[in-house]
Amino acid sequence: MKRIITFGTYDLLHVGHIRILERAAKLGDYLIVGVSSDELNISKKGRAPVYSTADRVEIIESIRCVDEVFVEHSLEEKGQYIKDAKADILVMGDDWAGKFDEFNDICEVVYLPRTEGISTTHYIAEISER
Numbered sequence: 001m002k003r004i005i006t007f008g009t010y011d012l013l014h015v016g017h018i019r020i021l022e023r024a025a026k027l028g029d030y031l032i033v034g035v036s037s038d039e040l041n042i043s044k045k046g047r048a049p050v051y052s053t054a055d056r057v058e059i060i061e062s063i064r065c066v067d068e069v070f071v072e073h074s075l076e077e078k079g080q081y082i083k084d085a086k087a088d089i090l091v092m093g094d095d096w097a098g099k100f101d102e103f104n105d106i107c108e109v110v111y112l113p114r115t116e117g118i119s120t121t122h123y124i125a126e127i128s129e130r
């Protein structure tokens with residue numbers, strides 16, 4: 001039984017998010033997703049997500065390939081989250097390539113290619129233009 005963990009904000013859910021979750025799930029048997037809190041996003045990106053933490057958690061919980069969801073409150077706790085989840089593999093998009101290699105001693109770290117040409121930032125801009 002292989003346990004997979006991945007992290008993200010998943011604001012304004014789009015197919016890039018769905019595809020990486022589905023590809024992550026295929027690497028094992030049980031997919032755990034850390035959804036980053038509004039506070040963490042404000043501190044790392046300088047703005048709050050459009051959807052609240054609670055709404056983003058509810059949305060990610062409803063996705064078929066996702067087995068378990070928790071709120072990621074701090075980037076510094078990542079090692080602890082991985083241990084608590086008893087994860088065998090950490091999956092991240094390749095925009096994070098190399099950034100989580102320090103966790104190779106507690107699990108396998110895999111970076112999957114992002115879906116080209118799609119981002120929450122792009123959709124926010126598109127919606128405001130319209």
Ligand code: C2G
Nearest residue numbers: 007008009010011016017020036092093114115118
């Ligand atoms: N993603 C993707 N293709 C896109 C956009 C996003 O594959 N076109 C992936 C990202 O690589 C990430 C996941 O979808 O693995 C979630 O993306 P974001 O919501 O942008 O989350 P991020 O800011 O990367 O948060 O602890 C780290 C953070 O919580 C990760």
